[in-house]
């Protein structure tokens with residue numbers, strides 16, 4: 001329900017301001033907002049132009065990265081760090097985070113597995129495989145192998161479950177935008193049958209589809225060649 005995209009349809013009151021870009025950490029939050037059906041306004045930060053390092057933004061997010069939200073319905077409360085944002089929104093709306101203490105802990109375990117594992121490792125795979133000024137085979141191999149190992153942990157977990165923790169949760173929304181970028185990391189998943197099934201289930205959700213079009217429609221992103229995409233990445237880091 002992303003207010004900025006629907007100017008002609010009678011402005012809905014904005015509840016959440018979302019500062020984001022077309023990256024996995026950004027998609028986690030746009031997917032969550034679409035799943036919740038909350039009215040939000042998108043602020044697209046041009047990472048390659050380092051808008052995320054400007055003073056006004058650092059006051060919202062001292063880490064100078066996306067995503068960040070401002071909750072207009074909670075005295076303009078600011079939340080940064082994608083995992084903390086997912087958790088905050090889940091608590092506020094009472095969705096995608098079970099109330100039962102053990103289930104809730106399981107969701108947090110898998111959420112943190114993504115935040116502390118898949119994100120950093122796959123992020124470095126992207127850097128060394130796509131953006132580094134010189135090719136360092138040890139680094140490429142190290143981060144691709146670690147990303148693949150983490151995917152195998154997910155695959156094993158998903159063998160007996162449709163979602164990471166029985167019901168769809170913020171743990172799925174956190175992991176999916178990263179895993180779907182496996183090709184960009186140069187990781188092969190052909191034999192990870194359960195991981196692929198889980199990706200198909202998530203991809204089939206209309207709200208996930210809408211979330212992936214924020215802040216730039218995917219058809220527009222698809223017009224960029226791999227080389228153009230890599231050039232943009234190089235300017236960010």
Ligand SMILES: N[C@@H](CCC(=O)N[C@@H](CS)C(=O)NCC(=O)O)C(=O)O
Nearest residue numbers: 023024025047065066067081082083
């Ligand atoms: N731990 C942070 C990581 C955020 C992050 O690394 N965001 C990237 C995009 S996916 C970014 O803003 N990069 C711009 C930069 O490094 O300046 C989170 O989960 O929110």
